[in-house]
Amino acid sequence: MTTVAEFIERNREQLIERYAEEASRTESARGLTQHELIDTFPEYLSTLANISRQGHRGDPVKTKTRLEETHISQRVRLGFNQEEVTGEYVVMGRLISALWEALPLQEQPSPEDTQLLFEELRGAMDQVVATFSGYTADDRQREKRFLRRLDALSSEVIGNSERSIPLHERLGALLEVVQEAMRAEGAGLLLADPSGKLLIPTMYTGRWRERFETEPVPVDSPSFLAELARSEEPLALADAVSAGPAVAEGIRRSGLRSLLGLRLWPHGKLLGVLYIGVSEIRPFEPQARRYLETLVEYLSGIIEKALLLQQLRQTNERLRKSETLYRLATEAISDVIWDWNLQTDTVAWSGAVEKLFGHAREELSGHISGWYDAIHPEDRERIVHGIHAAIASGEQRWRNEYRFLHRDGSYVYVIDHGLIERDASGKAVRMVGAMQDITARKAASEALRASEDRLRLAVRAADLGTWDFNPVTGVLRWDERCRALFGLTQEAEVSYDTFLEGIHPEDRERTHAAVQRALQLGSGGDYDSEFRPLWRKDPGEHWLRSTGRAVFEGGRAVRFIGTVQDISDRKRRHSEAQHRAEFAEQLIGIVSHDLRNPLNAITLSVAALMRQEDLSDRQAKGLARISASTERATRMIRDLLDFTRVRLGGGIPIERRSLDLHALCGQVAEEVRLAHPDREVEVVRSGQGMGEWDGDRLAQVLTNLMNNALAYSPQGSPVRVETRGEDGAVLLRVHNGGIPISPELLPHLFEPMRRGSHAGDGASRSIGLGLFIVDNIVRAHGGTVKVRSTEAEGTTFTVRLPRRAP
Template sequence: MPRIADLIESHRELLLRRFLDEAGKLESARGLKPSDILNSLPDYLATLAALSRQGSAADTARVKQRQEEAHLGSRLRLGYNQDEVTTEYVLVGRLIAELWEDLPPEAQPAPEDSQRLFTALDAAMDHAVATFTGYSMEDRQREKRTLRQLEALAPKSLGRDEPVAPHLTPMVRLIMEALEADGAELFLVGTPGTLRLAAAAGRCESLTGSGRVVPLEGDTFLARVAASEEPLVLAGTPESTTALREGLCGGGLPTLMGLRLWPHGELMGVLYVGVARARPFQPQAKRCLETLVESLSGILDRAFLFGQLEDAHARLGTSEERYRLASRAITDAIWDWDLSTGTVLWNEGVETLLGFLAHEVTPHIDWWMSRIHPDDRERVVRGIHRAIDSGMGRWRSEYRFLHRDGHYVHVTDHGVIARDASGRGVRMVGAMQDISVRKQAEEARARLLKRESQRAEQLRGLAAASVTISGTATLDALLRVIAEQARELIGAHQAMTSMAVKGREGPSLQVVSLSDKYAAWRADAPSLDDGGLYAYVARTLRPVRLSQAQLEAHPYWKGAGPPGGGRPPLRGWLAAPLIGRDGVRLGLLQLSDKHEGDFTEEDEALLMQLAQLASVAIENVQLYTALSQSEDRVRLALMAARLGTWDLDPVSGVLRWDERCKELFGLPPDAEVTWDTFLARLHPEDREPTSKGVQRALAGEAGGVFNLEYRTLGLRDGVERWVSAHGQAFLDEEGRAVRFIGTVMDVTERKRLDARLPQARGGTAAARGPGGEAHRHRQP
């Protein structure tokens, strides 16, 4: 199969020429030189070709990112909007794909090659959307709510001569509240070269003079906003900017932000909001103002248009002159539907928007209905008839309409319903507008938000899985928890955790987790891999991600044969090695049969993180098991030697004795012991020297070694016992004792024997020598 790189390189000039033709039709591209429209496209095509040949190599990916950032910066400087930038990337993908669409299957690129291309272009569009919006999900939802409220407040129609403040003030107030401002004013174009105050809200409402007129000439804030394509901000005290603030309401609003209303490339007015404290507006506020003002512009433009249509209808009745004036008022496809006859007349916009020539359009409503997308048709037709039959004055809908060349165009359609004296609908006039670019951008944003939401949910699942895995104490249970958590976290039907044993090539311990889809195989504990891929991952210590086709073609997969034979069929494969702290393999974590689609790069990264957590947990369980076994052996040895043990934490003062140690002090097994308990059970003559010996050990003398013999007095039985104590104090880097442990042994019988030996030799004086009373407290 040929590579996409070959097609790009052999058709490079054709791609550049066709891109120039189509991208040059964008609004922001008008008047630009061909070099500005093409920009970095020749180099970008070379980079896409390199991706086709080399895959996602780090160097190529960095070059691609730099080119996209430079292109985005250039487009921002030229005034391109988000939809136009994403449209260019869609156009590049479509032009390249058209190079092989009509070729036979064997002459088309491999699916993974085309997937790599479209993934790269999709990532570029996601970056462009993020750069333009900077919006959080909460910001977007709040904006949508405000837009819906604006639509609910929108007037049906506005005559140029009728009072507009009652209709516009609620909308201005809504925009002010959405931007958390303290005042706002809306000016509309009045007589030539002037702006006339149309509505005010907040602090400006009580200070507004009716009909205030402001000239568009000069260097006032309103004049600057009217001449700017971007939102403008004015900060400072009213006293210091008197000239700039000419025509504004004042009202103690030191910081202002304004934007012009600019439907169809013509100034309609200026809206500004102000806050009562000097502070900059957030970037999100500027973006929100642009969105709300754009919506307000459309609402007012439509209202004034339909006001004109209604005026024309009143003056001209059903004459052709009324239709001609309505068509001239808007550049989109205008339609006029006679509800009594079903006749529909279209203006020349139907050719521009939908590609149909005038003689190709049947003048009946059925022509329009039949070309609505089948999935939208019932909803749209039912909605327009409900508007007509329920006495509504207007209708609006969004749907897909069949273009003459066979593709569907996303359109928004608005209609105004004229009624007779009895309220019966007799005529409907409307305008259809192409919103395909906006829909594509919304879909791109929706995909981005969905991926981010899924990623956040997986990260939360990973944190929960970490807690579950870390809290599992036995190896068998741990392997099962790892398999189940991996399957649920990634969303797969099959998962297996395998453990390796030194000296063996394949796994020796394995646990399989299957969803209900494969419940019939659960009792047989099937393996996901017969050893080929397991050995491959174990040898390379690298993750492997394969689609079903890649799995069947992989040289290390020996195949499982047809379904049955003790294990379910594999559908794709994702595996990550379990690696110990020393870099040695512990085992393998495998997944197969994802719920939706193939395993992705994000799935692979998530599984690697889970595998790292699992590896640490496995080693901890192994270490804990070995430590428990070692402690059991030590405990048995101490019991055989009749030794007691003690453990003192010098920092907290906590003292722990085992049962034998408590027995030597005459205490019950369940007795609580403290340092005071220890001192209280010592013989009065031995108490001070013993305490000093402990303090010397804790101070680090003689390396912290403690060897001493002393007498204890039993609490319950009152028996005097001699014990031999041996301990070791452990010190930190600063010389402070952090732990003090040791053993005690009963030497009472030896002491009694030592006391009898001098008598047996016939001399009491010798008993007072080095082996007598002075020998009682010796510390070697």
């Protein structure tokens, strides 16, 4: 392991050159000669190397101190500032450590050696700070001792709300520590009143133990103390005796001459002023001013915290006095009362929370998050944002409605309102509110609104007519729309007999019977009837649907109300759908019997002819074309039949039986190879292939996917078919290369009558039902089919088939 000394000595010239380059960049180094830039650095490097070998002892240490004093004094004469000189020692450390930082750990100096180097450089920088500021390491140690004493006293003053000592009992001791630390003979403290406009004499120590200022000092007065309150820096008064009215007469007679003071200014607000006095007339050193700033800043924090604690005790006392009244008030009302401490974010609940919502007080009391969690998730953001907006905007009250969690897991509607309490500065410190259960009222309001909405939608959106019949008096009322639907004018008289006379004779008796059933006690009162009106003049057959309900009192129907709707279009659509279904059934019969039979005859005849041995090549090719065309027509018919079944809602029927998908795939692939002898079909299988499927239907899936792959891939490229057994399912993948499926077509690929741009000839074209049939067969087995197609990967169809029925 190489030492720091060895690195310095091996790279001495390089270090000197780099140091001169870095040192020349500071503003104060401009115009210096090379000799002035380097100064004592070469000899300083040798000293650091000696310390690396011998440790921090002996002549190298003395030499190092001498070189540092010489270098710092020279830099002071040349006009360098403190930051520039300390920066030179930082550069030294960076240049030296850079010699090994990129080397392996075993080739670097030991951690102890490196630590010693940086301790020496840090000591040099401490010397720079002491030279420029006059604040030595001894001064810092002395400062720490007195800060510890202040800290010990602050623990007694602040402590906690139950065991802390009042500030006024320890304020004198705190001020004596400051007086002793500053080596003064007297110290005084004046605190600002709440308005910040007056300084109130508070505590004096030493030769000022007797309070010389008895009256408040205005901050805007010309006195020395007022100047302290307005100044950001410590102020000194050379001779208090000759200061005249600027200093209180008692201070001038105390025998203390020179004064030094500073304001207490925590968080940008005047807290007071503190000043000290000494008996001789003398200026105060810069380090004394800095020392006073540190002590006063620390003392400000102690006093501020103690005053806040005192205010808190007073507030707690007021709260304790009002607790009895508050408890009695919350018990006297049925609403849930809550009390939110905005400073600690804790909430307390009244006992009514258990009666109304089932929660024990202890379950919800605690952090505000418990309340937030009980608000319905759909209302939470709105309520939390609204309540915090009211707090932040300076409002005094907040009110809102939302859903609150009951202990049984349900939600109840509540109306909640709170009063926000603020301190003298306007900051919100507390919020007290009352929560009332309005679930029943809300439900009644919602029911009424929903009923009105339904009626309005029924009349306006559904184009309904309304009627109102009194079975006791026989009076019947129709609105304008109801009259128009029956073909009556607005002036025409209507009655129950008029209603029956306006119905087609074939529908009249049935409609009258439906009305009578609804008016019978025990029927439930519901009425629903469809009929044809007679008086409509517009062309075409018209149908109306009338629905209503009877209201019973004293065992008889006293009111019968309802609506009328024109359902002519629905009736026509239903009739057309029936015609289409009948046509589809006829088409299935034609295709399955009248077309398949001749195709079967053609297939058998071609097969017989092809078995003849004396066929010429031309005859054989002609028969092969006939066979292929017949097979294509058969496939089209089969696809049309399957398509018709799906469209009629019956789906594709399957018959499950035990089957090895590996074997079936191999069989279908062989048949495809025979039909395409010039193409390569590669079959790969793995895992267990057994399951319960419809073999004929899966053969249809395999044939469609393989033929598609051959049709949409380059002539000389192979098609890969893979079957792979997995837990509970078997995967089938069919892959081909070539131009990918367009992104616009991919989402619609399994819809009927969809085809890509075919690469083959016209004889191989399909009617676009193959993938639609594939998808329906796979879904009938409880499986899925997906496709992925890219330029780089080609096109892959992936079918997943569960081994058993779902």
